[in-house]
Amino acid sequence: MARTIDRLSRGRGRRLGVLGVSGLLATAIAVPVVTNGMGVELGGSNAQTLIQGVKPSAPKTGPASAVRVNQVGYLTDGPKNGAFVTKAKEPLAWSLKDADGKEKATGTTTPAGLDSSSGEKVHTFDFSDVTDAGHGYTITIDGEKSEPFDIGDDLYTPLRSDALAYFYHNRSGVEIDSKLVGKEYARPAGHVNGAASSDEKVPCQPTVCDYTLDVSGGWYDAGDYGKYVVNGGIAAAQLMSTYERTQNAKGVQKASLNDGTLRVPEHGNNTPDALDEARWEMDFLLSMQVPQGEKLAGMAHHKVHDSTWGAIPLRADKSEGKRELHAPSTAATLNLAATAAQAARLFEPYDPEFAAKSLKAARAAYDAAKANPEMMADPGDATGGGAYSDYNVEDEFYWATSELFITTGEKGYHKDVLGSKLHGDADALFPRGGISWQSTAGLGALDLATVPNKLSDDKLAAVRKTVTKAADGYAADSKKAAYGVPYAPGDGRYAWGSNGQVMNNMVVLGTAHDLTGEDKYRDAVLRGMDYIMGGNPLSQSYVTGYGERYSHNQHHRFWAKQKDAKLPNPAPGALAGGPNSSLEDPVASAKLKGCAPAKCYMDDIESWSTNEITINWNAPLAWVASYVDDLGSGSKDKAQA
Template identity: 60%
Template sequence: MHSLDFSRYTRSGTGYTITADGETSHPFDIGEGFWEKLRTDALKFYYTQRSGIEILDSLRPGYGRPAGHVGVAPNQGDTNVPCQPGVCDYTLDVSGGWYDAGDHGKYVVNGGISVHQLMSEYERSREPWTLRDGTLNIPESRNRVPDILDEARWEQEFLLSMQVPAGKPLAGMAHHKIHDATWTGLPLMPHLDDRLRELHAPSTAATLNLAATAAQSARVFWPYDRAFALRNLAAAKTAWAAAKANPDRIADPADGNGGGTYSDPDVSDEFYWAAAELYITTGAREFKDFILASPHHTADIWRERGFDWGNTAQLGRLELATRPNHLPDRHRVRASVVQGAEKYLATQKAHPYGIPYAPSDNVYDWGSNNLIINNLAVIATAYDLTGKERYLDGVLQGMDYIFGRNALNQSYVTGYGEVASKNQHSRWYARQLNPDLPNPPVGTLSGGPNSSIQDPVAQQKLQGCEPQFCYLDDIESWSTNELTINWNAPLSWISAFIADQDRG
């Protein structure tokens, strides 16, 4: 590997190229505003992922569509959804929220980390006016609430609706997911989905995701809507009590017909994250004592593979390090984040492509791009805590991989780069299959290289691939090229972090 450093050349312009050893690069630009634009584009993605509301073409030209899953034929809708047989004897209105990925399912554990990272982006912003009301051009714009919080609320309202009602068995817990009873094909617009929708059994993981995000919502929304904030705080406390009473209700790993399983056999990390959010919001001794007694509180939680929906202790640690609280060992907590950043910087320095992700078995994970960005978020937090420039430099270098400094020489974000992903797996951004439909919106992150190539198209074309080559920009390659709400969340978070530094 060879690296070319031309960072001293800073003259603004377009159409630049570099030639070295007879090879000429793709053209590129030098200018300002890149990261601010990406922060906004990555957040605008969520409006077109919304369920239960008409997507207005006037707000997203080319992406307008009728409301999905509101019970208008052929839809059976999400306004009166029954449980799977034997799970419950009631129905719930769970309309709204974001479609999780390329399918029409909605999952509490994936929604939890996604809405958390949007609220976290708001909480850490050094320039909150850049997230002000009106920035995302959504139906709620001009309501005196920052648009990023309006978008987060759309999902949080859904998470609240998934809580088991009082008086029912397992009251206070949260249903794990809601999706079609059987898989649908591609393409399929949300309002044309005719399958039965079902609530799946409550799980401890989902309940703790609700507790964590509701506790965070209670403080984030307090200045804007105190009734909503108090509603969230009550739901968080109820969910916490229900999870403690039912600590081992694990989602069935075989329950994958019609939607993803999202099963997680270890929920001790979710307990830690939920306790952290509840403590930061309430200051209550119960949550402080739980945090201090948790093995995750002092463990080295900075996995080489990064954090994700199934590994959330890192969320609790980052929150405790950055949000005001009175933990007696908060200085050690903050120092541990810096230690994690040092670990990832060392990985990055040794890596020929300069990324803080190098699984020891050399097997890239499903959603490897998301894991890389989450590791960069740890490095970014270390910069917030210390102000040391090498952490900022590490974040910038790591993001270069996402935009083309990789083995495939391509960008994984739609609309960014001369060669960029555009055919991510989706039932409604499906131009590759139907020219009347759009490609995914600008600013959508692809999951990226996945050594396990689980889908048939990837298995046919990528057998024996080296890790960074285990990727296809094909709508049918759901294991390498899916889009998800929890991949765009860290993309927006990290873009916001960079945009806050010296005008981006």
């Protein structure tokens, strides 16, 4: 008979019960209401104000203008660039007009020739000298008018909130409350109440183990209801890093992610909201660890999901698939070691008991991974959920030992960090295509470079040099690209989840700017945001609710309005995976054959290889949104050096 091993000290009921969602919105400080031009209310300059989004206007459809701009807008003192698709060989005149049609600036384009990412000839233009804040600007070139955009300082304040709210929307095991997300997005708790589809008592696949685990909670990974430690690990780490940056970087809004600032139900518990959200996933990750006394104690199960693929659309609480734990893997175990070590230092001021539990789990996981260094996930284990196989775990070892060293300062972890062949190798730590769930070593290097630790001054300087060296490469890629994107995979082909990798390159660039203050890194981040927000070959904003023409049919089982008119489109702040040269779904392969790399995308719910949404793509979006919001002048009276 299978044995049930319950999770200890979940703390979920305690944390949810402090205030109760009925009184949640009343905790927001009363301030004058302003909007960002998309119907999203901003809370003014007080960092303790809850930023509450509302439903944006419907996206614009039809043929796109040949003038490609960031459809959200440009920071007042930042770079302002765009692209124009044309076969003209000579420079063309451009005109910037305000919302009333008054001309504010003029200039000429620069022919850039054939853009390999789009297969089109383009010109570029630069209007960075314009610093007048305003709404509804347009650029006109050769009779073509761009989509409207704004110039201002607080353009990304709502995105900081919406990108983080994505995770609450996708929590497993808890009701999603209308008082936080609106009636349209509210739903009952999924995968609870003891049915076969419950995560509260999940058995292993046959022959894997003879016990059951309570693995409820956590975040649904993507468009289905699977939960994967290797995706959850990088996502939780980057949410924690989003918060940790506010405590260590200069010129940031230190209180921007504190208790009472985000749309989470744990307000009033004196723990920063960003950490409350990360805790929801950390509790799940800890529950996936093989218990003491078992054969593989300390290892982490790779994933949990249905034994067969669920239908689409399908609300989480309607799911009836049989849930199964899959075999432990070294990669999953090291993800647990890294994130639990990071959690241990961040939660220590707020919940010492949880911090101690996390550190104990991190140590056990690291030791177990060293004892089982080649336990790889089966690439054929892809029925009912993705395989997420990874045959190289040197990067996960480096990440995990880096986090353990930062948290503990112990000599053994220090030796393992310096002894890794990845240490100091910028190309290995930061691949050309970007950090991803398969390439996590860079996460360790970023934290070593920015979080106080016991590295000697010369060793710390060397780590920081690897970060800036990688950032130099990404900045150069951005500068060369007609569309400014800091993404140049070696073979020129865009990967599955290319937008997530673009965002991760922007995290490296933003970190380099935090470390050095050099504008070239900041400018590359902002050019990357231009690309994501519509200044790309498709004139498509890849973030739901942002821009005039935005993705809104991403692959998701509940956010599935394209399949069922009674269901919602994705919530604002959801990042589409983006162009994928491999066209790995039937819809994309049928309709996009022969596409140029940056055009291998379609906003269709069935195009899961180009249009899925995932926690590990939204996490770097949240980091970058927080970073860019800090760049705005609105941070000047809130920032503390």
